Amino acid sequence: MAERLADTRNPVEATPTGRKSSKSRAASNRLTPDRPDASERARGLMHGIMVGEIQALEGAGRTAHDFDAGDGTGDTIPFELKLDMARQAWDEARHVEISAKLGDWMGTELGEFQENTVLFEAACSNDPVLRLAGVNRALEGLAIDVFTQMKEFGDLAGDPFLEFCEDWMLADEVTHVKMGSDWLRKVTENDPGRRKKALEFQQVVDKLFSFGGARGDHDESSFILARRFRELAGFTDDEVDTISELDHEALVERQAAIATAQAAAVPAPA
């Protein structure tokens, strides 16, 4: 472990003025076809997307089921929101299908990469508004960023199949985020406290799924904030700026953690 942490090839710099690895010198951490690890990373990312889509499918289905139709107060959600969740379940099911075919296309076997179920946990809040904030806005927002990046990757790699699939999934994600944005505003129209709490929860999820600043507007980001598509999905400029700041905070925290670990790993002088 100590040896691995002391490895200066770590893609994230310990400090802004620290030594840079050959990988980060090349340009950035962005996933591009010319990276030596491009194939492996793209396959791993696609596998993660598929598992995420399964969880998003389960989450949308649960939200369609868990709350009675009503005026949006208490444990109810508007009937039209239930319908939107059912529609989202269909979309996510198709995304699982697309991801499975893409994984096959890229030479990945299901189960080849280790995954987790954090996304589904964000879809299990007792307050439906928190689900909208955490899943539809934060996680589906992240999907917009990832699909934009993967679409670009397909384009650069000369892979029209990948580009085609990512483009279609991206269109659906914009729809889902817009659903989240619109319903969050509508359901909390007369309840500013509930809205504030939901937006705070969204920020927690946004920061968590920034993966230590892997997503952001800076050079070290593996994938960038897709501002244009986020705007289409109902994010204001201020909201995207806030996410960008959260991403930066996460990156600084990760850099500090790496610096601490590396310092502790350097052998004491004889």
Added chain:
Amino acid sequence: MVGNPDSTARAPFAPWDRRDLPGSFNVAETARRVGNYKWTEMKLFEALGGWIATVPELDIKMRLGAHCYHHAWHADLWHKRLPELREMKPERLTVPANEAMERFIEAMTEPEAAELSIEKLVGVYRVLIPRFIAAYTYHRNNTSEITDAPTIRSINFILQDEFDDWRDGEMMLQSLITRPEHVERAAAHQAKLEAIMVEAGGITGPDSIGGAEPG
């Protein structure tokens, strides 16, 4: 799980599921076509609605009322589909395929007088609706059944209406065309409209059913 002979996991696609990727249309091209569908369906339901009061035959008047709603519903489906195809201002793409298509609608809606029921019905049921059926069928058969499944689902519902309405329209026409001069009127009007439609190339332009270039 793969390679484990004891695994009970099932493959993501059943052996009978032959749906595949990719399709012929990307998101932008699909949105363009859907915008053309919406514009044309709107023009059609407006025309049918306007003719209800000018058609003297009661049975036809009632059918036009029902068909008016069918096409309004189709327009609504396409209106709702456009934002899902990243077009947040649906009116931007709610346009005719080209200038000839616009001229076709003008020519189709020209008959106003009460004695022109044959001309009204010929334009809709012998020229425009067959073109809708062709364009929708082409789209359904060439887009991806996975990525563009929502469009296919709408097309399937819409095609059911189009076939039913075409049948109604054709039977109404057959009941109206009872003398040689009626046959001439119907044929002449159809030829006039068909010529403009050929110029337009179809509901979505020259590529409405694929391949063909404007002549």
